[in-house]
Amino acid sequence: MLKRRMKNAQRSQEIINVFLRNGFSHVLFRLGLTDRKFTSADEQIDLNLYHVGKKLRTALEQLGPTFVKLGQIASGRRDLVPEEIASELEKLQDHVESFPFEVVREIIEYQLGGTIEELFLEFNEKPLASASIGQVHTARLPNGEHVAVKIQRPNIQQQVNTDLAILHDLAGFLEKNMDWAKAYHIKDLIYEFSHSLREELDYQLEGRNAERISHQFAKKPTIQVPVVYDEYTTRVVLTTGLVTGIKVSNIGQLDREGYDRKLIAERIADSMLSQVMENGFFHGDPHPGNIFIAPGNVIHYLDFGMVGQLSKEMTYHFISLLVALQKGNIARLIDVFEAMNILHEHTKTDALYRDLQIIQRKYYETPLTDLRLGDVFMEIFSIAYRHRIRLPNEIAILVKVILTLEGVLGKLDPSFSIMKAIEPYGKKMVFKQFDPRYLLENGWHTFVKNAEILSELPNDMKKAIKTIQKGKVELDVGLKQTNIIFRRLDKIANRLSLSIVLLAFSILMVGLIIGSAIAGQTALFLKLPLIEVGAVIATLMFIYLLFSILRSGRI
The missing domain is CATH 1.10.287 (Helix Hairpins)
Structure with missing residues (x-):
């Protein structure tokens, strides 16, 4: 216990020193994390958010993988982070120097229970790619299959656990002392981030994610997901089929080799939207490095460490938001926010209505082919930030996916409209609400839920009466x-x-x-x-x- 506390204290001081070096002494002092003596008298408080974003990006890169991942996730939360800072955080790079092959050998042989020579017919000592969490090597299995082997960096788990413990402590401190931190539920945000990062560190889970999405396209040979070799996979080693092809962002090579960019854009959009709208389980990071194109305009998706998941109810809310936006129905937008239970207790609905009207005037009856969905959601996120509306994490991941997709599809086919591609899925989702089978299923779930509530009601009333008798009930009535x-x-x-x-x-x-x-x-x-x-x-x-x-x- 003492050793862990000393390690945390040492790392905490290291984190503070990095932020001090990058010009955040005033911020640290205002947060109560440093004394005034550490505040530089010559340091000017930078009110330019773009400059703040650049300095923050530099600091996070210096602090390593946990903070790089934190910044990357924060870049997609425009409801929590100002646009100027978020746009800088999008540039965060997690490409670092590779670790030696001797360490790779040691990890693989310990994890897989054999020598590399016994396990593989060939193994390339030079990494194909290197990032903050792990690196990838190409190899051949004894049966001749070409594979990609991803190996996690040594001691990365311990480093991440230390950093997450510090972030949890910091979040608790801020919520106790800062009203804004309490309003934005910083502790919950750090918990969500921790959960996401720990899942990304589990390569077995990543393998299961890949297999689950692969099943979605079992009858679509034009959409491919690498095969996962379970016998060569552990929590820190992941072995999949090797994907060869052209990176989707390499437009010049696609054109030279005669690929159909319009068809590729349609297939990517359709495959991603079917994951979201029909299955509720989707690739959470479809950036150009994770999409390759093979002969026949076949789409290959890679890297399933980050995935998104939507419930049927949340999918319906998302579709409702899109329909309300397209029709310019502000009252309906606010109704959906209420249904999602995301309005803050201090949110002034009149002011929110006026801000949403600005979007209405800008996009009302705009042809779907001219509507950039990412731009619309960025404006909604900006309004949410001002009114302390915290969007659900799954919606935030989905919006980040849409933003990434629009960038990818825009280069493939500048005339492509993701809003137009969403329209048929939206109609199908709306009609599904009236499907007798759907109504029966939901009606049964509602009946069971209400029956459980009724069965527990006597005990709940008994507990409530005892609490009242003990005088432990506080009545807080807000009339705002x-x-x-x-x-x-x-x-x-x-x-x-x-x-x-x-x-x-x-x-x-x-x-x-x-x-x-x-x-x-x-x-x-x-x-x-x-x-x-x-x-x-x-x-x-x-x-x-x-x-x-x-x-x-x-x-």
Whole structure:
């Protein structure tokens, strides 16, 4: 324990020294991490966010893989990081010097339980690529298969664990002492980052991610994912089929060899959108280095250390945002934010509405082919940053994927519109909400969930009464957002009223049907058949009620 604390203290001082050298002494002092004596009197407080971004990027690169990854993830969170700083963090490089082959040999032989000569027919001592977490070597298996072997850097796990422990402590300190840190839930953000980075350090998990996405394209030979060789894979060694082809960003070579760039763009867009919209599990980092093109315009995806996952509900919310944006429906946008439960308690909805109107005026009825989805979401992220709206991590990953894709597709085919490509998936998703099987499935889940709540209600009430009797209940009533509360109550009351009316009407209809059956004649009113007319009215009321529930996104 003492040794770990001393190690953390040593690394903490190293981190502080790096930030001091890069001109952040005033920031460290204001955060309460250093004394005033460390603040340089000559140092000017730089209010230019671009310059701040450059200095921050340099500091993070000097601190190593944990902080490089932190910066790369932060670059995609425009709802949390100013645009000027985020654009600089996008330039973070994690290419570092390779580690010696003797270390590679030692790791592989320990992990795979044999000598390299026994395990491989050939093994290239010179790395194909080197990054902050690991490096890749080409090799041949005894059966003649050409493979790529990724080996994790020695001691990287310990270094990352030390850095993450320090970041967790720092986040706790900031939340206790800084209102902005508490408002943005810094501890939760660091937890999400830690979870993501630890998953990236697990090569076995990366292999399973690759296999899962490969299954999605089992019937599409034009989309390929490298085969994972499980017997040659551990948590720190990953062996996959070797991919040969042209990097998607090498437009000149693609043209010289006669590839169809429009078709390639369509296939990449379709394959990524099907991952997101249909499967809810997708490649989280489709940058040009992870996409190669082979003869026949075949797409090869690499590196599945970072993936995104969307629930059905979150996918529906995302589609709802796109539809509301395209139609310029600001009220609907705010309704979706409410359904996602991401509005901050201090968010002023009137000010938010005015800011969103700026986007409405800019993009309303813009042809889909002219709409850059990444630009739209960057503006939404900027508004979210100002209004303390914290978008879910899965949506942030998805938006980063869309931004990356638009860059890749824009070079392949400048006329390509990802918004246009999304449109059919959006329509399919909306229609799916009315599919009887989907309604039945969700209805059953809702019934089970409510049944569980009802079964636990007596115990919960008993606990609540005991707590009240002990005098441990604090009542905190906030009246700042009464308009939102009353609007929600109105919707609930109206929906309940309509449900009661529909129920009463249905009972009346049943009575008429039974009465008509007994009397042996059709009930008429003003020469109109009451049962048939009533059935039409009841059906319309039911459809309206169902539509209003589905539209809220809270079925």
